Amino acid sequence: MHRALEACLADEGQAILFLNRRGFSPTLRCGACGEVAQCPSCSVGLTEHRRAGLMRCHYCDYAIAVTNHCGSCGRNALAQLGVGTEKLEDTLAGAFAPARVARLDRDTAAGGRAVEAVLDRLRRREIDILVGTQMVTKGHDVPGVTLVGVVLADQSLAFPDFRAAERTFQLLSQVAGRAGRGEKPGKVVLQAFQPEHASIVQAQRHDYEAFFRTELEERRELGYTPFGRMVAVKVDATDETRARQAADHLAEQANRHPAVRDRRVMLLGPAPAPIARIRNRYRFRLMLRAADRRALRAVARFLANVIDEGLPSARAFVDVDPVSML
Numbered sequence: 595m596h597r598a599l600e601a602c603l604a605d606e607g608q609a610i611l612f613l614n615r616r617g618f619s620p621t622l623r624c625g626a627c628g629e630v631a632q633c634p635s636c637s638v639g640l641t642e643h644r645r646a647g648l649m650r651c652h653y654c655d656y657a658i659a660v661t662n663h664c665g666s667c668g669r670n671a672l673a674q675l676g677v678g679t680e681k682l683e684d685t686l687a688g689a690f691a692p693a694r695v696a697r698l699d700r701d702t703a704a705g706g707r708a709v710e711a712v713l714d715r716l717r718r719r720e721i722d723i724l725v726g727t728q729m730v731t732k733g734h735d736v737p738g739v740t741l742v743g744v745v746l747a748d749q750s751l752a753f754p755d756f757r758a759a760e761r762t763f764q765l766l767s768q769v770a771g772r773a774g775r776g777e778k779p780g781k782v783v784l785q786a787f788q789p790e791h792a793s794i795v796q797a798q799r800h801d802y803e804a805f806f807r808t809e810l811e812e813r814r815e816l817g818y819t820p821f822g823r824m825v826a827v828k829v830d831a832t833d834e835t836r837a838r839q840a841a842d843h844l845a846e847q848a849n850r851h852p853a854v855r856d857r858r859v860m861l862l863g864p865a866p867a868p869i870a871r872i873r874n875r876y877r878f879r880l881m882l883r884a885a886d887r888r889a890l891r892a893v894a895r896f897l898a899n900v901i902d903e904g905l906p907s908a909r910a911f912v913d914v915d916p917v918s919m920l
Contacts, residue, residue, distance in 0.1 A: 595743045595783045603693055607740035607778065609723045610730050612769045614750060616699040617641035618681045619674035622649060629666035637871040642674055654873045682745060683725045698726035731769040737776025742769055748786040748794060754868045755919040756818050759793040763805050766797035817883060825882040825894045826916040831908035834876040840908035841878035847900045853889040860884065868920050
């Protein structure tokens with residue numbers, strides 16, 4: 595990718611680098627005790643935003659001043675790990691000076707016309723390398739862009755979601771389309787730890803049909819859509835015990851339904867959500883899966899009625915065909 599950027603700039607082309615992770619350092623870990631600096635209200639780590647001088651939670655927006663002080667053991671040993679768009683921008687500016695490097699993400703795009711302002715600069719060739727998150731992937735037609743680079747192209751495969759491969763393929767296909775839209779041909783370079791993964795290989799080849807066949811077979815084997823349907827019942831409360839009790843209560847009620855008893859509908863859980871706490875609310879979920887849509891709807895309606903009757907100190911809702919598994 596470094597050599598491709600050199601060649602692109604030497605040929606007076608422009609480049610877009612996509613990294614789907616904003617901030618400077620996504621992880622701050624103590625070198626003494628190994629603890630990760632975490633948000634006090636969410637089960638996620640804080641991200642360093644160096645220019646703002648803040649360590650920030652990307653879920654509740656909690657922020658504190660950047661420090662080396664470990665909140666767990668008290669030592670001044672916090673180390674910055676990983677790379678975000680802010681760090682990538684700084685690295686490129688140093689490595690390819692005097693090339694003009696800019697960044698487009700939620701941190702730089704505050705305000706109504708901020709995104710268009712950056713893209714207008716790119717179209718006027720006032721930017722040589724544009725670094726960004728998903729904001730740089732979709733719909734932009736800039737004839738001068740002859741190189742697209744994707745950093746950590748496979749990181750989205752690690753999401754606990756059966757659609758992870760599909761979304762990875764979609765993102766890579768979208769961002770690849772930003773290169774070579776003018777007279778000069780375009781080039782796309784992907785950096786990944788799993789370059790042999792089907793979604794990476796097939797995105798490289800622009801082979802939608804091969805990806806479709808591969809993904810369809812995996813979903814057929816596991817009973818995911820379009821071969822089965824899913825309903826998520828999501829529960830949260832300010833007290834972890836009450837959240838768990840409410841989820842257990844809903845699971846007990848679901849197990850009484852004939853469609854669950856005769857296995858036409860499979861009940862999974864309850865279990866903590868992948869992000870177990872957001873904004874000081876503890877989160878649990880049950881999953882209902884079935885090939886029989888009518889039976890699945892009947893169980894979902896039954897649980898919706900149980901929820902409407904009220905859960906003590908907890909709230910819940912039924913999510914049919916959930917888009918987010920987090």
